[in-house]
Amino acid sequence: LLGSDWATARQRMAEGQADVIDTIFRTDEREKTLDFTPPYAPIPVAIYTHASIGGIVDLTTLRGFLIGAKDGDACVDKLASAGISSVQTFSSYQTLVSAAIAGRVRVFCLDEPPANYLLYLNNAGDLFNKAFTLYTGEFHRAVRHNDGDTMALLLRGFSAITPGEEQSLRDKWMGTPLYRTPYVRYLAYTLLAGSLLGVLLIAWVMSLRRIVRQRTAKLEATLDAVPDLMFELGLDGRYHDCHSRRPELLAAPADTLPGRRVTDVLPPAAAASCLSALHEANETGYSVGQQFELMLDHGRFCFELSVARKPTGSGEEPRFIVLSRDVTARKQTEAALLRRSEQLELMSLASQRINSELDIPAVLRHLVAAALQLTGAAAGTAARVCAGQMVFSEYNEGGQLTPVDYRFDPGYGVPGQVMKTCKSHLSNDAEHDPFVIPGIRQALGFTNLLDTPI
Known part of the structure; x- marks a missing residue:
């Protein structure tokens, strides 16, 4: 060589x-x-x-x-x-x-x-x-x-080198790999694959957690946007969960509700309305329109229920989502509209009766009756000016007519004050009102009054 x-x-x-x-x-x-x-x-x-x-x-x-x-x-x-x-x-x-x-x-x-x-x-x-x-x-x-002999010797000599001998020479001059045996190499491949799989699983789990956090935040934002009280109840009225942005409308603190029944928390009438809505939803899938009143620390409130049955697996107890909406303002508006409608009807009826009468006492009698219905007062009377005096001749107490004879000069008593000023006079404490005549108050037995010119 x-x-x-x-x-x-x-x-x-x-x-x-x-x-x-x-x-x-x-x-x-x-x-x-x-x-x-x-x-x-x-x-x-x-x-x-x-x-x-x-x-x-x-x-x-x-x-x-x-x-x-x-x-x-x-x-x-x-x-x-x-x-x-x-x-x-x-x-x-x-x-x-x-x-x-x-x-x-x-x-x-x-x-x-x-x-x-x-x-x-x-x-x-x-x-x-x-x-x-x-x-x-x-x-x-x-x-x-054309040196065939040398070529034959050369080929024969190199073909005589075994694979093991060739590998020994290669290891000597090229070095040996870190993973010598196939089993170690396979183990290394397995560990590498396991590590990659672990990284992928961690990334997948982190991605799932991020998605869950995003969806949870979105769901919480949606629930927070719902103005109604939200409950999860069983058919027996047992509370399982509660969500409310207005805890002041709850009959009991939210953290004390799970495990208790509506009959433990609400008055009997309100609890009965809730149970009725639950049974209706259990039969039809939903219930709407059940209402009840509830006296809370800061006043009386009216609530309207919307109930839907949740999907459940076979053999599971039925569960219901209950929305309880505060309809107090709506009920007050409805009552005011109804009262206004009744007042307009009474005024129309009084006007018709007055227009059908030519007798002044009869006209005054219709005016008093209409005023009592409009205001809800217990008694009242009407007067007319005669010879410079305000003259009352009839007193209506709960529909019972009693003849009277009260005369007031301008400036005397409440009627005289109204005649003098041409302005209404309201007294919620007639006993201490300086314009109220004590004898008349004692005779008629009133504690407050309203006197208005017409």
């Missing part, structure tokens, strides 16, 4: 100083003088450029640059066949790489395995980039042309 630079090795082969040459690429030119064994290793050959040079991506963009190469390398023939002759050769791979590091050439052609090794060895890995792969050659062994 004679180790040398490539040019010397080829020269020795040509001069008959050697019988076999190894690690040689097969080319048309070399086939004229050598016979080759089958290839035994593919070797990519690349173009390397200094990191400051860009734009070299193929043979066309390579033209015009001075290219370094090893003397006698097949790379020189490959470049020449592409019409590129601006090549500077060096005696060895190390000499070529040293020249590139020194800046003598900034582009060079080299087999990738020795290029990677020498650039790393000389701490020059960051100085050069691989521009592109020029071609992929193959290592052969070769003998002189």
Whole structure:
């Protein structure tokens, strides 16, 4: 075995100083003088450029640059066949790489395995980039042309090397892998796959949690936007859950409701309305319109129920979603409208009766009756001015008419004050009202009064 630079090795082969040459690429030119064994290793050959040079991506963009190469390398023939002759050769791979590091050439052609090794060895890995792969050659062994005996001996000798011996040589010069046995390698693959699966599961769980948080926040925002009291009840009226933005409308604190029944919390009439709505919803799927009143710390309130049955699994107890809406303001408005309607009807009826009468006492009697109905007062009377005095001749107490004779001069008593000022007089404490005549108050037994001109 004679180790040398490539040019010397080829020269020795040509001069008959050697019988076999190894690690040689097969080319048309070399086939004229050598016979080759089958290839035994593919070797990519690349173009390397200094990191400051860009734009070299193929043979066309390579033209015009001075290219370094090893003397006698097949790379020189490959470049020449592409019409590129601006090549500077060096005696060895190390000499070529040293020249590139020194800046003598900034582009060079080299087999990738020795290029990677020498650039790393000389701490020059960051100085050069691989521009592109020029071609992929193959290592052969070769003998002189027509030297069949040597070729046969060569093939027989290398075929005698067992796979185990070849692996031992490879381990010696190339190093051994960290995972020597297949079982360890398989374990490593399993651990890697498990780690990746774990990462994916963690990412999936985190994504699910984020989605759940978003949906929960959206649901909470929706529930908070509902102005009604919301409960989850069983058919027996037992509270299971409660949600309310207005806790002041609850009959008991929200945290005390779960586990208790409506009969434990609400008055009997209100509890009965709730249970009736629950049974109706159990039969038909829903119930609307049940109402009840509830006396709370800050007043009397009226609520209207809307109940829907929840879907449940087989054998599960029925559950219901109950919305309790505060309709107090609506009920008050309805009552006011009803009262106003009744008042208008009474005024219309009184007007009709008055218009049908020509007798003044009868007209006054109708006016008093209508006023009592409009105001809800217990008793009243009407007067007319005669000879400068306000004269009352009839007193209506709960529909019972009693003759009276009260006369008031201007400024005397409440009627005289009204006659004098032509303004209404309201007294909620007749006993201490300076305008009220005590004898009249005691005789008629009133504690408050309203006197108004018409």
